[in-house]
Structure formats: structure tokens, C-alpha cells
Amino acid sequence: MLLSGNGIAVCAFLVWGLLPLYFQYIPNANVLEILSIRVLFSIPCIYLLLKALRIPMGKIWAAMHNKKTVFLCFLAGMFNFMSLYSFTWAVTHEQVLAASLGYFINPIFSIVFGVLFLKDRLSTFQSVAVALSIAGIGCQVYYYGELPWLSLIMGGAFALYGLMKKFIRLDALSIMMIELITILPLALGFLFHDLWQQTSVFQSGDTPKILLYLLSAPVTLIPLVLFSMAVERTNLIMIGFIQYIEPSIQFLLAVIVFGEALLQVKVMSFGLIWLGLLLCIIEMTFRKKRPPMQKALG
Template sequence: MATQAAPPVYDEDTPRGFAFALAAYLLWGFLPFYMKAVAHIPALEVVAHRVIWSVPIAAVVLLLLGRTKDIRAAFKSPRTLGMGFITAALITINWSIYVWSIAAGRAVETALGYYINPLFSIFLAAILLKESLDGRQKAAIALAVVAVGLLAFETGGLPWVSVGLALSWGFYALCKKSLPVGPNQGFFLEVLMLTPLALGYIAYVEFNGVGHFGDTGMVDVLLLLGCGVVTAVPLMIYANGAKLLRLSTIGIMQYIAPTMIFFIAVFVFKEPFGTYKLAAFVLIWIALAIYTSSLLRSRRARQAAAAAAASGIAR
């Protein structure tokens, strides 16, 4: 099978890419409000509807982009299907933890999980891909480990919401790199694979009279239908914006959503935020500042090397 060419890595940020990425992160930042609105519905049922109603949206996008051939080719490749099943399973775990945690009043832990995620991703890259870490990156990871340890000490156990979100999204992003299709096609492939399970689960709960699609009022129906919009739209906007931005810019912008979730959790949802959580977040914020400085330093080094190379060619 002919694989899709990898998207170019941009050395310059484009206004269009920035607008796309900002829109996606703002939508993700406000998502807790939507998840609170469906908090009375079991998390697995919400996730099932997120899957089902994402399919038509993703399909329309692929039709408009003229990329349906990529999906047909994917179904002829056992390797692509295998990786698709893995990424689909990981995103299901991530969505399930997220939906449950917001409904359970643990949005603060959700924010922490997404703050930890970039640090966990560079740790994975070092362990599995043998990428080298500089001193700042190692220090940032160490501070994140201390922050998780503080929360574990406070609660008497691992802060599984934060760790679960970071692990599931980190491995999802890693495996996604091995999926030989574009991000929009990959998302459609994932939700399409999950659809039989999602339909089966919804049929089961509706047959047993405990479902919320039609039996509990029009508001629930509309909210569940909207799960597809709030799931697919930000992902696809982000996928198109990321292609038009520097990797370092994306790395910095990814803090927007967890910061919004944090403020919503503390000041709107009024979740408890004691001394240990404050200390953990301070450590994470310091770690992210160190990590960001490493990103910026790497970018400046690449720019200097490119300028030197261009100067040499000009001579």
C-alpha cells in the first residue's frame, strides 16, 4: 500500500495555523462545561455516543477533502488496521477517564494529567525511541514525578486520574505516529472501528431501559447528539492547524486547555484545592517553564544552524 507522505514540519508559524490551533485548544478548554451537562449520564454511554456521532462528521470532512481513498487503502493493510485498533483502544480509555473525572468532580486532576502529558511524552521518546534528553528536560520530568508523589502522599494512593490521562494520551500520541495515514483519516478510522462496540453498548442499555437516548427527554438526546460535534470538530481543527505551525509553538500552546480546565475546576466548579494540590501544581508549572525554555533554546539553535548554513551557501 502506498502510504501518505508525512506533512511538512514548518520552520515558520502561519496566522492560519495559529488560528486553527488556538480555536481547538479553546474548545478543549471549555469542554468541561459540556461534560458537566452530561454528568448524570454514565461515562461509557457518553463515550459511546461520542464515537457514533463523530463518524458522520469525520466522513463529511474526508469527502470534502477528497481523502476517502486513504481509508479504502487502510482497510487493505493489516498493519494499518492493527495500529488503528491500538490507537482506538487508547483514545477510548482516555475519553472514558476524562468524562468520568469531570462528572465525579475531579476536573483539577484532569488538568494536572494534561499538564503532565508533554513531560511524559518526552520521557517515552527517551525510553522507547532512544531520543536524548538535555538537562532541562530531565529536571522537568523529575519535578513532575515529585508532584505526582505529593498527590499520592495526600490521597494515600496513586492519583490515577492524572496518571491515567497522561499515560493513555502519551501512548496514543506515540502509536499515532506509526499510523500511516493523515490525522483526519486516522481519526475516522478509529471511530469507525469503535462503532460496532458503541452501537452494541447503546442497544444494550436502551433495551434494558437504562439508556438516555430518547427515554429521558429531548435535552438528553440533543446533548448526546452534540457529543460528536464537541469530539470531532476540535480534533480536526487541531489536525489542520498543527501542520502549519512549528513544533515548539504547538508545545507551548498545548498548555492553554489544561490551564482553562484548572481555572474552571477551582473557580467555577469549586472543587477542593488544598495545600498538597497547590504544591503539586506549582512544581508542575515550574517543570513546564523549564521544559518550555528547553523548547525555545532548541528552536534558536536550529535557526542559528540554518542561518549559518544559508550564509555558507551564499558565499
């Protein structure tokens, strides 16, 4: 199970769901610096994984001669950067519910992109689930009178990240290495800017905080590697629905652990979305138990 695309996706989203527990120790963080450190220190981490799996770096350098591959990897890296920025800002500024909603919205984008660009097909139950999810978001839009922009950017950018990977014909780790290399100049620019302005965490003298910033690289990289492997092995519709694990965990953390206010409209909104997820789980369970048509007819 754990070696299947769906099983790997479950592991990825379980880890992602628990990330707010880590970032609670970095309140009001410099998000751009955290993400830039993540890019810088993720490169040697990915390199070690490539060596362990005996994936030659020559394969990556050869792929980087393909302009289309480099461009798609750069786009993927930028979309991931945007999504992580929104997420990290939310969980370090007491907006875990907004992060949860963002990743509840993301499967809708993934499903729509899968249908539009990859010719995936929705079952009846999946179509109902999408409609319920849209209705859930609509409840919040109606109540607050505006779109939840932070959540939309977070969810939409991450869905585009997954979509880009479907068009790159390389293994997951090679794609991630090229992503990181292409956005490294941007990350270095942010780091040097903070050093120049003397606002860098490395100039603060706060050793625990520096360690938390540094460890954010492997902490966020682990689920991303798992996600990239899952995208290779299953379709975006399945990725979309499995991802509901993550925001469900974050929703519970926001309410139970971080004590964020849970208004009636949010209960209704999340309830509609969870109902859609339940329908998909029932459908998937039924499909697994149902015997093949040929055997049933025989």
C-alpha cells in the same frame, strides 16, 4: 503560526481545556453512552471533512486491507476511548481537578514515549521540567498515600494514543476514520445494551439532555482532529509541553468556576509542574530569538 504543528496543537488544547464548561450541563452522565454516541455520529462528520478536503474514501478502504494499519488504528481508537472515558467521567462527576492532573501527567508520558520509541532528545531545560513534573505528582502521592489512578489512566492512555499515530503512515483524518470504524462494533454494543435495558437517554424523553449527548460528538471531535493534525507536524516532546495549556485552563475552571477544594498539597504539586512549563517556554523563546550559529560567527 496557526498552520504550524505547534500552532494547531495550541488551538486543540485551548478547546479541550474549555470542555468542562460543556459537560457541566450533563451531571452524572452515562459516560459509555456519550462516548458510543460520539463514535457513531463522528463517522459522518469525518466523512464530510474528507469530502471537503478531497481525500478519497478509496484510500481508506485500501489502507484497511493492511492488517498492521488496522490493528494500530484499533489500538489508537481504544486508547482514545479509555482516555475520553476517564475525562468524561471526571468532568461529569465533579472531579475537574482530577481531569486537570490527568492531563498534567500526560506530557510526561508523551515525553518518555518520544525518547524511548521515537528517539526524541530532551534538552537540559526539558529534563529539568520532567523532573519537576514527577516531583509534583510525587507530592500528591505522598500526601494521599496512593497513586491518582484516574489521572494516570487518563494521561497514560492519551499519550499512547498519540504514540500509535506516529507509526501509522496516513493523513490524520484517514487514521481517525479507520479508528472510528474499528471501534464502531463496541460502541453499537453499548448503545443496544442501554436500549435493551431501557436506560438509554433516547428513551428518557428529556430533549435538552438528548441534544447535549448528540452534540458531544462534534464538541469532542473538533479538538481531536486538530490534535491529530498537530501530531503529523511536530514531535511528541513539543506536543507534550504545549498540552500544559489544557490542564492549566481546567485547573482554573475547577477552582474558580466549579468551586472544588484547593488543598495546599495541590498548590505545591501544580506549582512544580507549572515551573517546569515556564522553563520550557523560556527555552523556546530564547531559541527563536537567538540567531543561527553561522550568522553569529559571521
